[in-house]
Amino acid sequence: MAKFPFKDLREWIEFLEEKGELARNKEEVSLKGEVASISEKIARTGGKAVLHENIKGYPGWRIFSDGLTTRQRIAWALGLMPEEMGQKIGAIKDADLVKAKKIETAPCKELKCFGDDVDMIKFPIPYSSEFDIPPFITAGVVVTKDPDTGWHNSGITRVQLQGKALMTNLLQRGQHGSMIINKYWERGQEWAPIAQVIGTDPLYYLCSQMSAPTQIDEWDYWGAFTGQPFEVVKCETNDIMVPASAEIVIEGEISKTERILEGPFSEFTGFYSGCRWVSAFRVKAVTMRKNPIYQYLKMGKEPNEGLNFTNFMIESQLFRQVKALIPEISGVHCITGMGTTTAVSVPKEARIKKPGLVRVIGMTVRAVQAGKWVKNLFVVDDDVNIQSHHDLLWAMSMRFQGVNDITVIPDITGTDLDPSEASLGKGAAHTSYTIFDCTEPLYPYDEAYRRGLAKPASDEIIKSVEVKWADYGF
Amino acid sequence: MDLIKSEYTDVQKARAVMLENRKWVNDHIKELQEKYRDKWICVLDKKVVAHGDSLNDIRKVTEDREEVVVLRVPEIIVQII
Numbered sequence: 001m002a003k004f005p006f007k008d009l010r011e012w013i014e015f016l017e018e019k020g021e022l023a024r025n026k027e028e029v030s031l032k033g034e035v036a037s038i039s040e041k042i043a044r045t046g047g048k049a050v051l052h053e054n055i056k057g058y059p060g061w062r063i064f065s066d067g068l069t070t071r072q073r074i075a076w077a078l079g080l081m082p083e084e085m086g087q088k089i090g091a092i093k094d095a096d097l098v099k100a101k102k103i104e105t106a107p108c109k110e111l112k113c114f115g116d117d118v119d120m121i122k123f124p125i126p127y128s129s130e131f132d133i134p135p136f137i138t139a140g141v142v143v144t145k146d147p148d149t150g151w152h153n154s155g156i157t158r159v160q161l162q163g164k165a166l167m168t169n170l171l172q173r174g175q176h177g178s179m180i181i182n183k184y185w186e187r188g189q190e191w192a193p194i195a196q197v198i199g200t201d202p203l204y205y206l207c208s209q210m211s212a213p214t215q216i217d218e219w220d221y222w223g224a225f226t227g228q229p230f231e232v233v234k235c236e237t238n239d240i241m242v243p244a245s246a247e248i249v250i251e252g253e254i255s256k257t258e259r260i261l262e263g264p265f266s267e268f269t270g271f272y273s274g275c276r277w278v279s280a281f282r283v284k285a286v287t288m289r290k291n292p293i294y295q296y297l298k299m300g301k302e303p304n305e306g307l308n309f310t311n312f313m314i315e316s317q318l319f320r321q322v323k324a325l326i327p328e329i330s331g332v333h334c335i336t337g338m339g340t341t342t343a344v345s346v347p348k349e350a351r352i353k354k355p356g357l358v359r360v361i362g363m364t365v366r367a368v369q370a371g372k373w374v375k376n377l378f379v380v381d382d383d384v385n386i387q388s389h390h391d392l393l394w395a396m397s398m399r400f401q402g403v404n405d406i407t408v409i410p411d412i413t414g415t416d417l418d419p420s421e422a423s424l425g426k427g428a429a430h431t432s433y434t435i436f437d438c439t440e441p442l443y444p445y446d447e448a449y450r451r452g453l454a455k456p457a458s459d460e461i462i463k464s465v466e467v468k469w470a471d472y473g474f
Numbered sequence: 475m476d477l478i479k480s481e482y483t484d485v486q487k488a489r490a491v492m493l494e495n496r497k498w499v500n501d502h503i504k505e506l507q508e509k510y511r512d513k514w515i516c517v518l519d520k521k522v523v524a525h526g527d528s529l530n531d532i533r534k535v536t537e538d539r540e541e542v543v544v545l546r547v548p549e550i551i552v553q554i555i
Binding site: 031032033056057058059117121122130131133134161162163164260261264272274275276277 | 480482483485486493500503540543548550
């Protein structure tokens with residue numbers, strides 16, 4: 001039986017099937033809409049992961065998606081229980097990281113093609129929405145290597161198909177991949193080396209979203225979870241290291257001056273992005289496993305797999321980074337949109353000891369790396385379950401007054417993708433940041449707050465109900 | 475099944491045609507902006523075969539065909555550095 005740590009995507013698929021969490025689809029599916037629609041329904045209903053084994057127009061290929069759509073599957077991928085995930089990730093220290101291990105050859109090199117044999121048209125890249133034409137590789141982790149220090153950065157970024165051996169890679173300002181690529185360009189190189197891997201074990205996917213500090217390889221976090229080094233192998237045409245377990249490795253180079261029109265794309269905002277002139281990514285080689293599995297990640301409006309696990313990873317990192325500065329906080333939940341709306345909980349006693357703590361929390365969230373896109377922050381007391389949207393809205397209903405409890409900080413850095421930013425009239429990536437203080441007011445103090453929350457029974461009776469739950473016939 | 479050397483299937487041929495249509499859009503974007511700025515266009519055989527203010531004007535023409543390119547012609551195109 002497959003078990004954590006999963007050495008590759010195939011062991012992960014085997015594990016999910018043994019748990020009854022995988023559907024093997026033998027019906028023919030079309031890349032133009034069907035794969036995306038199936039994935040959307042899985043996310044909406046909390047359904048199983050799926051392995052499509054009959055792709056229209058792509059005989060011999062398989063497509064896997066939705067391995068990380070549910071919180072339970074994310075927990076399995078991390079080797080943790082769902083209730084301990086946030087705390088465990090938050091507790092990772094630099095000393096826990098394990099450096100990756102280079103191996104000489106790997107299954108990702110079973111098939112190789114170079115030069116004119118490279119043809120991305122033969123890869124079953126599904127559309128994520130009706131009109132993102134051409135389609136995007138959405139589950140690819142782009143790996144770049146710092147030419148000065150050898151630091152490897154991994155991150156899922158979208159790559160659009162533009163031709164047989166031509167793609168575009170959106171590198172966003174301020175992100176580590178962009179910083180690394182710019183180093184090559186600044187030293188006079190027209191083309192910077194780049195690699196993209198598709199289909200690896202799920203823990204590496206999660207680690208690639210860890211928002212690691214500069215000079216930390218995200219795959220070293222893999223070692224923090226497993227106690228073992230992550231195995232990497234050198235690309236054929238450049239000296240970037242890539243996960244040895246990958247199903248597909250795309251090797252290429254990205255241009256300083258050659259620009260290609262990219263977009264539109266079904267963004268995490270739920271809308272189509274505009275078009276942008278983006279660097280050309282020329283593919284020089286592709287290596288892959290025999291009978292490769294193409295991994296697909298649905299993006300666009302939530303819920304979807306991409307945002308479900310990305311939100312979770314951002315909240316774990318945000319908890320870790322804010323807790324280091326404000327130890328009083330008790331929880332963080334990225335509610336939607338890569339953390340653009342987030343909730344933080346803090347004990348009431350801490351707020352009594354430190355006046356203004358809510359605003360300090362708000363400013364700290366925005367200052368740390370993982371909080372760079374938070375636009376709306378709800379701060380609640382720790383008697384509110386921040387994982388429950390109902391509870392959060394209850395706190396807003398009963399502990400918040402708009403005239404007193406909103407702090408707005410205008411004109412700070414936004415995502416550049418949020419369409420509401422344009423309404424500010426200041427150009428791209430300008431946003432405003434709003435802190436909603438939904439904690440119980442300390443003064444003046446209503447009698448209802450003094451009487452306390454009305455629970456159905458004492459804690460002992462509530463606990464005994466939990467223990468006897470199955471006996472009641474549920 | 476040789477995934478590298480095999481001949482194109484019909485779906486892959488259609489995808490190759492779509493990429494040619496998209497390249498035509500990229501190469502002619504300035505003229506398209508002058509004529510169809512902020513409108514949806516449908517491109518087939520390297521020419522605009524339909525245009526309109528809404529996607530519904532376009533959907534009837536595309537019929538989910540792989541070869542077509544559909545795009546809302548942008549007012550502004552940002553350059554990513």
